[in-house]
Amino acid sequence: MDALILLGSFLLLILIGMPVAYALGAAALIGAWWIDIPFQAMMIQVAGGVNKFSLLAIPFFVLAGAIMAEGGMSRRLVAFASVLVGFVRGGLSLVNLVASSFFGAISGSSVADTASVGSVLIPEMTRRGYPRDYATAVTVSGSVQALLTPPSHNAVLYSLAAGGTVSIGSLFMAGIVPGIMMNLCLMALCLVFAKKRNYPKGEVIPLKQALKICREAMWGMMTLFIILGGILSGVFTATESAAIAVVWAFFVTMCIYRDYKWSELPKLMHRTVRTISIVMILIGFAASFGYIMTLMEIPAKITTAFLTLSDNRYVILMCINVMLLLLGTVMDMAPLILILTPILMPVIVGIGVDPVQFGMIMLVNLGIGLITPPVGAVLFVGSAIGKVSIESTVKALLPFYAMLFFVLLLVTYIPAISLWLPNLVL
Template identity: 80%
Template sequence: MDALMLVGSFVLLIALRVPVAYSLGLATLIGAWWIEIPFHAVMIQIAGGVNKFSLLAIPFFVLAGAIMAEGGMARRLVAFAGVLVGFVRGGLSLVNITASTFFGAISGSSLADTASVGSVLIPEMEKKGYPRDFSTAVTVSGSVQALLTPPSHNSVIYSLAAGGTVSIAALFMAGIGPGLLLSAVMMGMCLLFARRRNYPKGDVIPLKQALKICVDALWGLMAMVIILGGIISGVFTATESAAIAVLWSFFVTMFIYRDYKWHQLPKLMHRTVRTLSIVMILIAFAASFGYIMTLMQIPSKITTLFLTLSDNRYVIMMYINGMLLILGTLMDMAPLILILTPILLPVVTSIGVDPVHFGMIMLVNLGIGLITPPVGAVLFVGAAVGKVTIEQTVKALLPFYVALFMVLMAVTYIPAISLWLPSVVL
């Protein structure tokens, strides 16, 4: 009955179209009242939920990504990707995936990836003879890898939701393997479509121009080297790397590229703060929600439930994958990570799944949800940027859903894809 009051009130508030963050907060108060917990104990949990040094990584990485997206870095990375793969048949679709890989490894955001890369490449692909719905589908599906590769904001949120017991650096390293696998599979799909549909070959860029493009893009690519190199070498933590990423992106945008005007910075800061305020409120209320769940022993009850369904870890992981895929289509990613991690982490650790590995499984599942209706935020952004309907985009995405599911199965049942690099580097 306790769990029904807490979860039921949350679901009811969501159904009444109350914002997710406030639904969490109100459901927490209802749950606390039901089990007779003083409200001031809930307030302490809300304050404590955001009073963590590691949380500083989120605003810094979001700000760095916003500066990079609007400061011309995405356009230069697209040009650099064109030098690498643009000359083969279907080259522009490969450029799209490659540019998403580079930009995702700098911004850590699928939304920023879709908006910035899509605004440059979707019109260009259409001009070269690619269908607009296919171009949008490539952009949207390729952006999922930004959730996996460092500096993924969602890896930071997962670490927080796990109670700080999972290293952010380990999660960053673990995301590289699945991210590269996803990009490789997407590129394979693009090559297959290019051959079947006879998409055009790209032009070979002259050596002198190619060298200029590479040098121009090098400043942006250095952000990846600084972030990853600093963490791997132990020079600074993931949080400190986020602050350095802001300084580097600001320096490159304002003093090297100089495409962005100084008077535009206040508006960019305002948009960033608005985004962050929503995220921080969500994290604060999710902390109190998790506290009430723990008092109600919901995680242990869920663990018992899953273990009664089967004692086979592969079957249990299939159940969990199915649940995550369904929930990922119904709710945004960050609240699901904050709500489900405290519930599911005891389940998977009890059957021998590494918490870092499970983090990658969760991110891939919920990443697929971001590009799937009815609540796929990245899908909506991609359709808006591509100027096509949601229905057209989803239809074009169907083959890519199959490829993403194959990646999910590989990440779920081959732990080395996620765990090999952290074991070697850290």
């Protein structure tokens, strides 16, 4: 009955249109009232949920990504990707995916990736003869990489939701191989379409111009090397690397590229603060919601239910994947990570799955949800930028979904894909 009151009230509030963050807080208060917990205890949990040093990484990474996104970085990364792969048949679709990979490694956000790369490449692909829905599908599917490769904001959220038992550095390293694998699989699919549909070849960029493009792009790419290099060398923590990334992004944008006006910085800061305030409210209320779930012993009951269902880890992982895929289509990624991680962590530990690997499984699952209707935020952004209907984009995405599901299965059932690099360097 306790679980029905807590989870039922949360779902009811969502259905009547209340924002997820406030629905979490209100449901937690209803749950506290039901089991006779003082409301003051809930406020302490909310304050404690956001009063963590590691959380500073999120606003800093968001700000660094915003500065680089609006400061001309996306245009330079597209040009750099064109140097690398733009000369083959269907090369512009490969440029799209490679640029998404590079930009995702700077922004850590699928929405920012789609908005920045898509605004440059979808019109250009359409002009070169690619169908508009196909160009949008390539952009949208490629942006899922940003959730895996460092500095992924959602990896930081997963570390927080796991109670700090999973290091952010390990999650950053774990996402590199799956991210590269996803990119290569999508590129292979695009090459097949290019040959089958006779998409145009790109032009070979002259050496002198190519060197200039590479030199300009390297300033922005240094952000990733600063983040990973600092963490792996032990010079600074993941949180400190985020602050340094902001300083470097600001320096490159305002002093080297100089495409951004100083007068526009206050507006950028205002947009970033609005985004971060929403995330922090969500984290605080999720902490109180998780506290009530623990008192009601909901995670333990769900663990028992899964272990009763089967004693085979592969069957349990498949059931968890199906659940995450379905939930990811109807709820946003951040609240699902904060709600489900404390529930599922005892289950995956009980069947012998490494929490770092499970972090990658969760990110891939929920990343697919972001590009799937009815509540796919990245899908909506891509369709708006591409000026195509949701239905047309989803139809064009069908083969890309199949490739993403293939990557999900590999990440789920081959632990070394996620764990090899963290074990090697950490």
